[in-house]
Amino acid sequence: MRPIQMVDLKRQYAGIKQAVDEAVAAVMDSTAFINGQTVVDFSDQLAAYLDVKHVIPCANGTDALQIALMAAGLQPGDEVITPSFTYIATTEVIALLRLTPVFVEVDPDTFCMDPSAIEKAITPKTKAIVPVHLYGQSADMEKILEIAKAHHLHVIEDNAQAIGADYTFSDGTVKKTGTMGDIGCTSFFPSKNLGCFGDGGAVCTNDDSLAEKMRMIANHGQSKKYYHDVVGCNSRLDSIQAAVLNIKLKQLDRYNAARFEAAAYYTAAFKENPRIKTPCIAPNNKHVFHQYTLVMEGVDRNQLVEQLASAQIPAMIYYPVPAHRQKMFSFLNLPKVDLPVTDWLTERVVSLPMHTELDREQLDYITDKVNYFTK
Ligand SMILES: *Cc1c(COP(=O)(O)O)cnc(C)c1O
Numbered sequence: 001m002r003p004i005q006m007v008d009l010k011r012q013y014a015g016i017k018q019a020v021d022e023a024v025a026a027v028m029d030s031t032a033f034i035n036g037q038t039v040v041d042f043s044d045q046l047a048a049y050l051d052v053k054h055v056i057p058c059a060n061g062t063d064a065l066q067i068a069l070m071a072a073g074l075q076p077g078d079e080v081i082t083p084s085f086t087y088i089a090t091t092e093v094i095a096l097l098r099l100t101p102v103f104v105e106v107d108p109d110t111f112c113m114d115p116s117a118i119e120k121a122i123t124p125k126t127k128a129i130v131p132v133h134l135y136g137q138s139a140d141m142e143k144i145l146e147i148a149k150a151h152h153l154h155v156i157e158d159n160a161q162a163i164g165a166d167y168t169f170s171d172g173t174v175k176k177t178g179t180m181g182d183i184g185c186t187s188f189f190p191s192k193n194l195g196c197f198g199d200g201g202a203v204c205t206n207d208d209s210l211a212e213k214m215r216m217i218a219n220h221g222q223s224k225k226y227y228h229d230v231v232g233c234n235s236r237l238d239s240i241q242a243a244v245l246n247i248k249l250k251q252l253d254r255y256n257a258a259r260f261e262a263a264a265y266y267t268a269a270f271k272e273n274p275r276i277k278t279p280c281i282a283p284n285n286k287h288v289f290h291q292y293t294l295v296m297e298g299v300d301r302n303q304l305v306e307q308l309a310s311a312q313i314p315a316m317i318y319y320p321v322p323a324h325r326q327k328m329f330s331f332l333n334l335p336k337v338d339l340p341v342t343d344w345l346t347e348r349v350v351s352l353p354m355h356t357e358l359d360r361e362q363l364d365y366i367t368d369k370v371n372y373f374t375k
Helices: 009-030 039-049 059-072 088-096 115-121 141-151 209-216 240-267 302-310 327-333 340-348 360-373
Strands: 054-058 077-085 100-104 124-127 155-156 164-166 173-176 183-187 200-204 221-224 290-296 348-354
Touching: 009 039, 009 240, 039 054, 039 200, 039 240, 054 059, 054 209, 059 088, 059 155, 059 183, 059 200, 059 209, 077 088, 088 100, 088 327, 100 115, 100 327, 115 141, 124 141, 141 155, 200 209, 240 290, 240 360, 290 340, 302 348, 302 360, 340 348
Parallel strands: 077 100, 077 124, 124 155, 155 183
Antiparallel strands: 054 200, 164 173, 183 200, 290 348
């Protein structure tokens, strides 16, 4: 059996090596390392794939969130409602901009923001909602958008983990995650579903004026060369990364299908195991399984991770400390929040290897061991 990795980028690269190597070599020959044609091509291709008007590439997913929040025109002290059960970047940029993160509960089945918690968290200072499409499936966007509309709030989607996922509205309309709110933010970190060979990210929107603002913000607030209208930042996607992404975007649906198939295989193998709760796919979602995350009941989760490691099976805890318990926010003196579902999940989740190259032999080995260690 091939060694099992959490994410197997080597084998994925082997499948597209010639095309990637040629595309990267072409950028090197052109020396158009910044804002080259490959960046324009990639932005256009991604906009077509997502069916969204504007894609503005940037340096990473964290910058994408920051640029989006800056473009929304929020003022220090404005409140932004967001889950605590997420990767730190989502909430970090809120605090960085001196906005106030208001952490709300997630749904225990989908791990995504619980819409019923949002209304209770709204105050006159609330200006935006940042839902996270965690582990690869959409948050309940129909309800979130309804609440946002009723209260005139911006919706900025953290789509770093779910690029390619679909959400179906009750009228039958299907949309890609990241294109339902005012702005969608994504990351091309190597291990993401659409990953490059370094750092990368993008924001997208259907709103012309937000698009123009975000283009300016990502480019030193510049309106024309050397004329700077607002304080921005320097956040660009390298041409070499765009060249890689141009090739990988064509594979994205195939990659996501491979993840889905591996997830289905895991789920079938754990069906009879009463100590394992397998991932729940909301009926209106097409899940792209950035992570395959179990909830362990009546099992010492940390011991399981150790046992798996001794059997050469990597497993990860995403994430061991929720945002509302992180020290970094102490300077904000936030009021204490009680998030029992978030705390409960934090103690019980385990993510198994998930990538595009898992084969039957590996999946059989992993599922056998997990079932054996949780007997
Ligand atoms: C990866 C990730 C980010 C940040 O992306 P980077 O490219 O690493 O900056 C933000 N939010 C979530 C949910 C992520 O998983």
